[in-house]
Amino acid sequence: MPKYRTDLVTRRLCATVHLDEVLARAVWAEYVEDGLQAVALPQGINLVALVRHTQQAIARWRHRDQALAVAAIVLPAATALALWQVVAGNQGMAAVSAAVAVVTLVAAWWVAHGAELGARRAALVLGREGAPAMDLAPPLGPEVEQRLESMKRANFVAYNAKVERINPFVGSGWRITESVWDAVDVSRPAKDDQGRDKQIIPFDAADLHHYLAVEMPKIVGLETLHARNRLYVRGLHVSYLGKDVLPDATRPPVVVVPKQLVKSGTVQTGAGAETYLCLRMLGPGGRVVVTMHLRAHLLMPRLTWEVTAYVIPPLSERFDAVEYLPTGPVRLWWHTVRTVNRGFRHTLFGALGRLNGEGARLRRKARLLSQIRKEIRKGRTDWDYGAENGLREAVADWDRMGYIERRDTSHYFKRLEQGVLLATGAFLRAHNVDTSDFEETEKRIVNAQTYNFAGPITGPAQFGNHLQQVNHQQHTPPPGPAQGGGGQQGPPGRP
DSSP states (O other): OOOOOTTHHHHHHHHHHHHOHHHHHHHHHHHTSOOSSOOOOOTTOOHHHHHHHHHHHHHHHHHHHHHHHHHHHHHHHHHHHHHHHHHHTOHHHHHHHHHHHHHHHHHHHHHHHHHHHHHHHHHHHHHHOOSOGGGGSOOOOHHHHHHHHHGGGOOEEEEOHHHHTTOSSTTOOEEEEEEEOOOEEOOSBOBOTTSOBOOOOOOOHHHHHHHHHHHHHHHHOOTTEEEEEEEEEEGGGGGGGOTTTOSOTTSOOOSOOOHHHHHHHHHOOOSSEEEEEEEEEEOGGGSSEEEEEEEEEEETTEEEEEEEEEEEOOBOGGGGGGGGSOOSHHHHHHHHHHHHHHTHHHHHHTHHHHHHHHHHHHHHHHHHHHHHHHHHHTTOOOOOOOBOOOHHHHTBOGGGOOHHHHHHHHHHHHHHHHHHHHHHHHHHHHTTBOOHHHHHHHHHHHHHOOOOOSSOSSOOOOBOSTTOBOOSOOOOOOSSSOOOOSOOOOOOOOO
């Protein structure tokens, strides 16, 4: 039976950055350009591969525009000179000038065609060949690659105040459920075979979090389940966590912090700094991403779980473009010719404007960053370092959640929920706690929880300036245990 590639979403994104200049520049601005804010978790995307292909695509467009900018100056100058020579009666110079104009025009068309053809070939290779996407583009600088690789091990996430109300688990997608399970009594000891009370082994919330992070993949039995404890912090409070989180106040916070700091976030409730057990499940090919964020609240003698669940739908339709490219060399060449011809005038005469516009944007950004950094060095502590959106969420489209995706998502949520309950029960028994109260509560939770994916929560998201989400319409949330969610209109791009 046919199967999705395990890296399908990464390959689709890599292919699309070759075809979509706006997307490529937004990805580059988010992950490579200078900035102060954190970025959200990749949610199954190979960021190194994506940014490598983004670098290749941007270099191709830059070389194209540099050549076309010269042509856009030479062509009208040569044409004007030819006309002037005709009026002056200098036929020889007029012929030479006209020849220069024709050669320049042909060369410009050839450059535009070559860039477009190169982009399509790169996209086709990603769509049809089996080599890893990361190996199909030249490497980045070692510092950039190391930083992107560290995102896979991230145990610290800073979220922006602009998105806190809707989704502090920034980049996790559409919220499906949000609840606090009934509290259970964990103060009564279990009985031994002779009916005597056992000695309860002391534990805290950090021990429970660690146990579930280790045991959940074994209990649930889902190959693509990833479990990790992460410290989530308000971006406004990052500067108060010290050098372990913010070595340089004029740079973004790190994404991997000492384990002791993460552990302390499970037993202490700081000012907007709390540790959650994050469970992430990828559907086939990564088309759907299911996440569950849990936090144990242990106030003796009662234990309860705070549970929030999210889903990221499949990529929007624009990322299927590579599937519709012609594959034969002649058809591909002719299709590229037609595409280039339709927009050649804008491509040629807009080259200088694109180069100048990009340069002006970078200068404005550099001035803004310089101003903010001066304020930070003078003692400003209210800068929000938090991420505002995530790439995988921004390029998703709830309207593409078909029956299979909805069914699989419901299945994953049920498996994760049952796994948390099983692991919690096993942990309590291992610590000689009487689980009779827990077992009664477990039955009520299992019987009460239902997940309804009958419709979209909010409208389709499109990739805009940096990681903006731009929604054109709002939809009524489906009935379920909780409403709300991601897919909301995002904030402006970060500086």
